[in-house]
Amino acid sequence: MGIKSFQGARKEQVKNTNKGEAFKVSDYMTRNLITFKPQQTVEEVIQKLIQHKISGGPVVNEKNELIGIISEGDCIKQISDSRYYNMPFEHNTIEAHMAKDVETIDGNLDIFDAANKFIQSKRRRFPIVENGKLIGQISQKDILKAAMKLKGQNWK
Numbered sequence: 001m002g003i004k005s006f007q008g009a010r011k012e013q014v015k016n017t018n019k020g021e022a023f024k025v026s027d028y029m030t031r032n033l034i035t036f037k038p039q040q041t042v043e044e045v046i047q048k049l050i051q052h053k054i055s056g057g058p059v060v061n062e063k064n065e066l067i068g069i070i071s072e073g074d075c076i077k078q079i080s081d082s083r084y085y086n087m088p089f090e091h092n093t094i095e096a097h098m099a100k101d102v103e104t105i106d107g108n109l110d111i112f113d114a115a116n117k118f119i120q121s122k123r124r125r126f127p128i129v130e131n132g133k134l135i136g137q138i139s140q141k142d143i144l145k146a147a148m149k150l151k152g153q154n155w156k
Contacts, residue, residue: 025114026107028146029128029136035060036070038095042078045070045094058127058134059098066127066134068098104129105138111146114138 034052036045036059049055049072056071074097105114105126118140128136
């Protein structure tokens with residue numbers, strides 16, 4: 001009589017010979033982004049945020065260089081300020097209301113290090129810039145999706 005194992009079937013382990021290669025930010029980032037231009041109005045941005053069910057997005061110039069980020073919070077602040085100062089917000093451009101000091105993330109960064117960066121910064125998204133141009137964005141949800149694809153693997 002042979003020895004029976006009570007251990008269930010195991011998923012085949014994916015061998016990661018090049019450490020970090022399979023778990024890079026660039027493998028999980030969104031490349032097809034909804035972007036904004038600095039001359040767009042707050043109202044246009046609000047409509048796009050609602051239409052696409054997003055909470056914000058990168059602001060780029062005509063050369064696709066990242067110059068800011070606009071978020072729901074920035075738009076809400078503008079709505080609130082417009083009431084306080086009795087100035088309609090419909091014609092205000094986002095250039096004055098976007099966050100200009102934008103923290104980016106390297107596309108070659110390991111997703112686990114990226115997860116750590118999200119925890120430390122309390123941000124919801126990080127743009128990825130390469131050679132001065134916006135090439136993508138990684139969000140907290142992208143990190144969660146990556147983790148679900150990698151579950152059951154050895155995360156060394």
